[in-house]
Amino acid sequence: MKKELFEEMLESVKQAKASEKGESKPARTFKFDAKNDVVKVRGKLGLSQSRFAAVLGISTDTLQNWEQGRRSPTGPAKVLLRIARKHPEVLLEVA
Numbered sequence: 001m002k003k004e005l006f007e008e009m010l011e012s013v014k015q016a017k018a019s020e021k022g023e024s025k026p027a028r029t030f031k032f033d034a035k036n037d038v039v040k041v042r043g044k045l046g047l048s049q050s051r052f053a054a055v056l057g058i059s060t061d062t063l064q065n066w067e068q069g070r071r072s073p074t075g076p077a078k079v080l081l082r083i084a085r086k087h088p089e090v091l092l093e094v095a
Contacts, residue, residue, distance in 0.1 A: 038066045038073065041084045045092060055091060056080055 016088040018024040042052045042063075053063040065071040073081055074087060 005055075036067065036069060037085070038063070038081065041081055042067075045084060047090050055094070 015024065015027075042049070045052065047055065049058050049063050049067075051055055052081045053060045056063070058077065062071070079092070
């Protein structure tokens, strides 16, 4: 390994350690919401992905994309999710 590359990597490790100890701020931060709103709503209803997708009238693949953050619900789906969040009994009644 070239000495220049080694020194660069060593400096990076030192910076990470200082950041971990709270001695310096990280150059960038990432926010990760492990439980997005769709997952919370489905969990509140106690439904499987396939059942929840059927209730919403969407494919399981679409639901998985929403839950994993690859896509976001739009239009009528947003409204149904809002109803499910605020009044889960209504959505279960039609299920």
